[in-house]
Amino acid sequence: MRLICWIVLVMAPVAAAQEIVLKAERMAHMLVLKEVYLSGQGPFRMLIDSGASSCAIRPSLARKLGLRPAYAVELETAAGVKRVPAVRLDELRIGTVRNRDVEALVTEIESSRVDGVLGQSWLAQHDYLLDFRSSRLVLNAAAPEHGVTTALRSSDGRPQIAADVNGRSQDLVVDSGTSDLILFGRSRFANPVELVTNSGSVEAETGSSRVKIGSNFSRLMTSAAVDASPRPGLLPAAAFASVYVSNRNGVVVLVPR
Numbered sequence: 271m272r273l274i275c276w277i278v279l280v281m282a283p284v285a286a287a288q289e290i291v292l293k294a295e296r297m298a299h300m301l302v303l304k305e306v307y308l309s310g311q312g313p314f315r316m317l318i319d320s321g322a323s324s325c326a327i328r329p330s331l332a333r334k335l336g337l338r339p340a341y342a343v344e345l346e347t348a349a350g351v352k353r354v355p356a357v358r359l360d361e362l363r364i365g366t367v368r369n370r371d372v373e374a375l376v377t378e379i380e381s382s383r384v385d386g387v388l389g390q391s392w393l394a395q396h397d398y399l400l401d402f403r404s405s406r407l408v409l410n411a412a413a414p415e416h417g418v419t420t421a422l423r424s425s426d427g428r429p430q431i432a433a434d435v436n437g438r439s440q441d442l443v444v445d446s447g448t449s450d451l452i453l454f455g456r457s458r459f460a461n462p463v464e465l466v467t468n469s470g471s472v473e474a475e476t477g478s479s480r481v482k483i484g485s486n487f488s489r490l491m492t493s494a495a496v497d498a499s500p501r502p503g504l505l506p507a508a509a510f511a512s513v514y515v516s517n518r519n520g521v522v523v524l525v526p527r
Contacts, residue, residue: 287397287410288410289408289409289410289411289412290365290366290367290408290409290410291406291407291408292364292365292367292406292407292408292409293405293406294318294405294406294407295405296402296405297317297381297383297384298449299446299448299449299506299508300317300318300319300446300447300508301317301318301400301402301405301406301407301446302315302316302317302318302383302384303315303316303318303364303388303407305364305365306362306363306364306385306386306388307361307362307363307364308327308331308335308359308361308362308363308374308386309335309336309337309359309360309361310360310361311334311335312363314331314385314386315383315384315385316384316385316386316387316388317379317381317384317386317387317388317447318387318388318393318400318407318446319387319388319389319445319446319447320389320390320393320400320428320429320443320444320445320446320447320507320513320515321389321428321443321444321445321446321447321448321504322387322389322390322428322447323346323389323390323391323426323427323428324343324356324373324374324375324389324390324391324427325359325362325372325373325374325375325386325387325388325389325391325392326374326375326376326377326379326386326387326389327357327374327375327376327379327385327386327387328376328377328378328379328385328386329376329377329378331385331386332357332374332376335359337357337358337359337376338357339355339356339357339376340356340357340358341355341356342354342355342356343356343375345375345377354375354376354377355375355376356373356374356375356376357373357374357376358371358372358373358374359371359372359373359374362392367409369392369395372391372392373391374386374391387447390426390427390428391427393515394427394517395517396409396410396517397409397410397411397514397515397516397517397518397519398411398514398515399411399414399512399513399514399515400446400507400512400513400514400515401511401512402507402508402510402511402512402513403511403512403527411514413514413516413519413521413523414512414514414523414525416525417512417514417523417524417525417526418483418484418486418487418523418524418525418526419484419521419522419523420432420483420484420521420522420523420524421520421521421522422515422516422517422520422521422522423441428443428444428445429443429444429513429515429522430442430443430444430502431444431483431505431522432483433481433482433483433505434481434482434483435451435453435479435480435481435482435503436479436480437480440453440502440503441502441503442481442502442503442504442505443502443503443504443505444505444507444513444515444522444524445504445505445506445507446506446507446508446513448504448506449506449508450476450491450492450493450494450506451479451481451491451492451493451494451503451504451505451506451509452474452493452494452495452496452503452504453479453493453494453495453496453503454495454496454498454499454500454501454502454503455495455497455498455499455500456495456497457474457475457477457495457496457497458477458495459475459476459477459493459494459495461475461476461477462474462475462476463475463476463494472496473496473497474494474495474496474497475494475495476492476493476494476495477492477493477495478490478491478492478493479491479493481505483524487524487526489509489526491506491509509527510524510525510526510527511525511526511527512525513525
């Protein structure tokens with residue numbers, strides 16, 4: 271009987287998940303979903319941040335939802351690491367998409383125009399397309415036919431890929447929350463600048479970097495280097511027309527502008 275059941279499962283066709291298109295608002299280099307419901311309340315404005323390992327909401331919103339911190343986690347940004355409280359959302363709903371028991375960090379959000387951030391504690395449950403050209407998020411999307419396809423190298427749930435930066439191998443997180451390429455380590459740049467993040471500001475130096483991904487993509491990008499211990503850099507998702515991430519198949523497709 272077990273053998274028969276196994277054969278039936280192997281031979282039965284697997285229905286593809288239905289594509290779900292969520293219209294977004296463009297805010298500078300970022301995409302914002304305007305009708306997000308958290309634990310049955312809303313709508314709220316949530317920024318899509320593929321470089322954030324978890325969702326996040328403001329402390330005032332956590333109080334409004336009646337949520338108490340369940341534990342604390344370490345939040346890592348370009349400015350460093352800090353411990354922040356985390357809550358569990360009973361439900362996160364956008365249109366017909368419902369996800370249960372989603373982690374959200376409770377922390378201040380840099381932009382006053384949003385109530386929170388949709389990070390990888392929600393995004394990683396889906397295959398998704400960040401379409402910057404049409405300002406939309408597409409869940410269960412098919413992979414683009416044209417683009418640079420590379421392996422997904424997960425970094426705490428974030429979409430990390432291998433690249434060549436200024437002639438050196440470098441892992442990069444495809445980050446829809448940053449406008450420029452961010453690198454960590456000793457800098458060869460000369461122009462000082464202050465980077466502002468959700469966990470504070472940090473000094474950096476700016477310049478240009480040659481980024482190569484696979485054999486078909488090579489571009490000079492504005493970049494900022496932070497003098498910190500080496501770690502994966504941050505590749506701006508908005509530098510591309512669209513970014514496709516398949517957590518199921520372990521691939522990332524970058525469609526150049």
